[in-house]
Amino acid sequence: MKNVRLENPVKSVGMKLFIMFFVSILFFVLTVGLTSYNISKGVIQRKVADASEQTVIQAGQKLDLLYGIYEDLSLQIMLDNDLKKMLDDKETINKSSYDYLQLRKSLSDKLNVFIYSNKTIRSLHLLSKEGEPITSSGSGSFQNSVQNEEWFKKIIDANGKALWLETKPKGYADQSGAPTFAIGRSLKSSSNNNVQAVMLMEIGIDTLGKEVDQINMGEGGITSIATGKNKVVYTENKDLIGADSTTPLTEAALQENSGNLLSAKGDMQIVYYKSAKTDWFLVGAMPVGELVKDAKVIQGMTWLMAFIAAIIAVIIGFVVARQIGRPIVMIRNLMKEGEQGNLRVRTNINRQDEIGQLGASFNQMMEKITALVQQTNLSAQEVLSTSTELSEASKKTAMSAKEIAVATEEIAGGASSLAVESERGNELTAQIGQQMKEVIQSNVQMGTAASEVHKSSEQGIQYMSELIQKTNKTEQMTRSMVEKVDKLKESTRSIRKILEMLNNITKQTNILSLNATIEAARAGAAGKGFMVVADEIRKLADQSRQSIEVVGQITETIQREIDETVGVLSQAYPIFQEQIGSVKEADEIFKQVQDQMGGFINQLEEVTESIQKLDQSQVVLSDAMSNVSAVAEESSATSEEVASLSNEQLNISNGLVKLSEKLEELSNSLKESLSKFTV
Incomplete structure (x- = not known):
């Protein structure tokens, strides 16, 4: 009997059965393993994010207490009767006289009392409503008018309410100093409610650092304080203070008081808390890879089981292909000879399964075709x-x-x-x-x-x-x-x-x-x-x-x-x-x-x-x-x-x-x- 070979062995039934067994077993093993890995990773990430969010909320509430201390102190300054009387007297004294110099010294001494009561205050400044410096206490002082400064206009528009100002890398008054953030208020007269002066309290960022640096976001994590416009108020890296935040919050997150979300690239888990005092955000960012590194054990086991399953699939596929593929190839060769015009070919398969029935049907078909041709x-x-x-x-x-x-x-x-x-x-x-x-x-x-x-x-x-x-x-x-x-x-x-x-x-x-x-x-x-x-x-x-x-x-x-x-x-x-x-x-x-x-x-x-x-x-x-x-x-x-x-x-x-x-x-x-x- 003449044998006929296929031009492409991959198209044979045996090879297709082998590939079907191999791919099916490997697919199910990888699907179960990788699904388990992804579910475990998601659970771990969610639990760590919730725990970190609670940590950030607690730290943010402690910062709110700290902000409240400075707001109370600024309110105490605004309500101080001696300070109000000296500011009223300032309007009636000639600025070039000796009495005006004495009044400025008295105002400076009064501000020193408040600075000594809180060592974290870097400096206190009093400015006229036109932005001209009146007096200063502490480190640094204003030399020129600040009327055109954006922060000064915001304090005037706040109409006596406490206004928190973001960190400046070199301070507000002393441009060669250390970074400071500030709180400002308009001081008004009790008699006519007119603005007597503008108070600016500069506070060193080390005050925030003592609280923020205690928050541990894990290896590669970042903790910072940012404004609603994603400007950095404080972070451990001093070079980033005053710049745009490296972990910006979305528009939806800025409307919430607290929460957690993923970064735009999906590589950082971000948790945040919005201060009720300053409207600043305490933001913690953790690398997702560090959060889910323990789940990688499941991923490794999945690939090992997939390798073992691949070997088993090869053995099973080879056996099945030999039992089914060889008789089909034999019938294929006989049909090729019949295609070339030899109607005398017959099979000799004596099996009781479907392949044996296929061989018997082939013999009957060839008998009927012979009669039809005649x-x-x-x-x-x-x-x-x-x-x-x-x-x-x-x-x-x-x-x-x-x-x-x-x-x-x-x-x-x-x-x-x-x-x-x-x-x-x-x-x-x-x-x-x-x-x-x-x-x-x-x-x-x-x-x-x-x-x-x-x-x-x-x-x-x-x-x-x-x-x-x-x-x-x-x-x-x-x-x-x-x-x-x-x-x-x-x-x-x-x-x-x-x-x-x-x-x-x-x-x-x-x-x-x-x-x-x-x-x-x-x-x-x-x-x-x-x-x-x-x-x-x-x-x-x-x-x-x-x-x-x-x-x-x-x-x-x-x-x-x-x-x-x-x-x-x-x-x-x-x-x-x-x-x-x-x-x-x-x-x-x-x-x-x-x-x-x-x-x-x-x-x-x-x-x-x-x-x-x-x-x-x-x-x-x-x-x-x-x-x-x-x-x-x-x-x-x-x-x-x-x-x-x-x-x-x-x-x-x-x-x-x-x-x-x-x-x-x-x-x-x-x-x-x-x-x-x-x-």
Whole structure:
């Protein structure tokens, strides 16, 4: 028996059964193992996240107690009567006097009392409502106004409520100091509720570090305090303070008081607590890999069991493939020989299972095919002789039908050409009629437009007359403006002389104040009051000198602009003269347009009459072409019907010839195919 090999062994039944057993066992083992791993990982992660959340909540509540201490202290400062009285007195004392210096010292001493009561406070500052520094206690002080600082504006807008300010890496007052966060309040007067001062309390971040650093987030974990805008208030890494948080909270989390979530990449477990005092977030972040590292034992066991299951699957698959695959290959080889025409092949499988039944069915099938081939061979001989006679009769019928169809097509072609030409003439007539209507409509629109242009030219002549009159008035006004500017020029010269005289007076006042100061210094303590008066006179003289210089600069600017105005007006006067000439020429052009439009309207009326006569002739021509087209179409339809019947008869005859030929070919082919079988 001849063996036949498969071109691709992977497509064999044995190999498919082997792959099916292998993949099924491995799939179920891996599915159960990895599912157990993922469930265990999720449970561990959830439990650790819940425990960490409770730890962060407790730490956050301790921080709220700490924040409350500073808020109470700031409220105590705001309600201190001695401090309020000193701030009221500040408004009535001259800032350049000795008493004002004593008041600032008293305020500083008062602030020192509060700092000594709490060693964690870095510094206390009092600022005016305009942002000017009043006094400071502790490390650092403000040197310039902070009115434009965003945090200062927020304190003013808080209207006396405590406002917590985020950490600045170098502090608020001393820009070279250590990082501090702050609390601010507006101090108001008891009598009129006006803002007396703005209090700013700077606190070192070590205060937060003592509480936050005690929270253990595990290896690789991070604990920090951040604002609602994800700005870092405190973290163990001082370089990140004031920057954007590396573990930002989502918009949904910012609305909750506490909770836990995963980072955007899914690699960090985040727990948070929102402070009821500051609205800051205490955030703890832990690497997910560290949380679930104990669950990796299940993952390792899963891969080990998968390796053992793979070996078992290979053994089972090999046995099954050998018991089922070999007999199927044998039947396959026998069927290949039967395919090549050998109908004598038979199987010798004596098994009682489905494969044995398949072998017996194969033998019966080959017996029946052999009998069928013998009977078919006899029938094919009879069909071949009958198809030859049918083919000759069909060829004669087809030749006759072909000659009739050719004659009928020539008649139908002539009728169709006549109908097409008639239809084309009718379409051209309709197009001419449509174009005539468009010409008539365009002619009417042209007449209307010509009448409107005629009216517009009359209005243009009227407007040009008014424009000539207004241009003449403009020329007179320009001439008058030049004269008034010259007078204004003389007035500025007089102002400059007055300013020179005031400047001399200011210089004399400075000399007198200097002499008064010298005399007051000679008089000693008795001349102290006179020295203050002399100093005020000198300041007043300096202010007068500065004002005179400003007025002098403004006067010079006015003088320069007046000179430029005179030059521009001098250049504009000749242009006005040319404008008057151009307006008169335009008036003459409008009059000529009006005369020519009158003649154009008369010519349009004559063209309209000619077009109306042409339209009537076109209607008569259209009716005649419609009658011709109807007759031609009726003739064409009758010819086409006859041609269609002739073509149908020809197609039937040709089909009959082809069927006869095909039957003859099939008979020959069947005879050749049956000759290949060995019976």
